[in-house]
Amino acid sequence: MWKPALGMILLLVVVAYGHAADPAGERVPRQDALVKACATAYTAFEEELPQRAGGARAFDIFMSNIENYRMSIYSEDRGFVVEFSPKPFQGELVRGGVTRYTIDMTGSEILHVARYR
Numbered sequence: 001m002w003k004p005a006l007g008m009i010l011l012l013v014v015v016a017y018g019h020a021a022d023p024a025g026e027r028v029p030r031q032d033a034l035v036k037a038c039a040t041a042y043t044a045f046e047e048e049l050p051q052r053a054g055g056a057r058a059f060d061i062f063m064s065n066i067e068n069y070r071m072s073i074y075s076e077d078r079g080f081v082v083e084f085s086p087k088p089f090q091g092e093l094v095r096g097g098v099t100r101y102t103i104d105m106t107g108s109e110i111l112h113v114a115r116y117r
Contacts, residue, residue, distance in 0.1 A: 036107030038073060041082035044110060045099055062089050063097060079104045
């Protein structure tokens with residue numbers, strides 16, 4: 001289940017080295033916060049997906065499977081942004097279906113969720 005995202009996470013850990021401050025003022029290695037942010041968003045998104053299976057249509061089933069999403073991450077001033085976007089369905093690009101999580105600098109708290117239809 002984690003295999004598709006794990007390769008990307010490991011690549012990002014190598015690229016994103018630095019530190020972030022947690023709420024208690026402790027310095028958290030940035031790569032640890034990055035991995036934690038990915039895990040926080042992945043868990044939340046995976047829990048949300050069963051709601052996307054609105055029926056027995058092939059598209060609904062496709063959209064409710066986390067293996068059918070690309071995961072990307074980048075950092076911004078207030079934390080990390082983790083985005084899940086659908087892969088092509090039956091060779092066609094999917095319009096919408098993107099979910100974007102903004103995670104705090106420690107990687108543990110979801111600050112905002114945006115869903116694009």
